[in-house]
Amino acid sequence: MKSFLRMRRQCSAAQRQIEEFRACLAECQLVDLGYLVPKFTWCNQRDAPNTIRVRLDRTCATLGWQAMFPQCRVSTDVARGSDHSPLIINLVADLKQDDGRCNKLFRFEAMWTRSTDCEELIQALWNHKADSTAASRILQRQHKVQEGLIGWNKSNFGHVWRRVKELEEQLVKLDTDPISAEGRLR
Numbered sequence: 001m002k003s004f005l006r007m008r009r010q011c012s013a014a015q016r017q018i019e020e021f022r023a024c025l026a027e028c029q030l031v032d033l034g035y036l037v038p039k040f041t042w043c044n045q046r047d048a049p050n051t052i053r054v055r056l057d058r059t060c061a062t063l064g065w066q067a068m069f070p071q072c073r074v075s076t077d078v079a080r081g082s083d084h085s086p087l088i089i090n091l092v093a094d095l096k097q098d099d100g101r102c103n104k105l106f107r108f109e110a111m112w113t114r115s116t117d118c119e120e121l122i123q124a125l126w127n128h129k130a131d132s133t134a135a136s137r138i139l140q141r142q143h144k145v146q147e148g149l150i151g152w153n154k155s156n157f158g159h160v161w162r163r164v165k166e167l168e169e170q171l172v173k174l175d176t177d178p179i180s181a182e183g184r185l186r
Contacts, residue, residue: 030062032059035074040053078175112157125145125149126145
């Protein structure tokens with residue numbers, strides 16, 4: 001009887017905390033941003049049939065914030081070294097070209113600095129003549145360096161990030177696929 005009463009008090013306390021949290025969200029005028037897939041953010045890391053997956057983690061924002069970022073999308077990434085999947089908040093929709101392809105954001109890769117000719121390439125591309133205002137010259141030079149590094153990356157490193165993306169997609173599939181009763185993925 002004592003354990004039943006203790007469990008009942010614990011459930012009441014948990015319910016009270018949930019209600020207080022909801023009241024706090026309402027008082028701060030925060031709303032859940034929702035999510036794309038996968039729909040679970042936490043896993044107990046146990047084999048079937050004891051596997052539990054739950055959506056514990058959430059992202060919240062005000063209506064004003066949502067109005068500033070109407071194309072915001074929330075998704076999860078593969079849990080690495082944790083039982084929680086990280087949430088990814090993408091503030092803008094994918095940029096599409098006229099032909100439907102996505103414009104890729106340019107990112108300087110740290111691995112490039114390990115190559116001896118990287119700095120020389122950047123110097124040569126940056127010193128390219130550009131005729132216009134100072135601000136326009138900087139943008140032209142930046143664009144020239146970006147284009148040059150993209151081509152140089154393809155010829156020197158190949159499609160490293162494509163392979164990384166393929167492996168990450170496999171991890172997502174493994175993370176989201178149902179687990180059979182035998183503990184194997186279907």
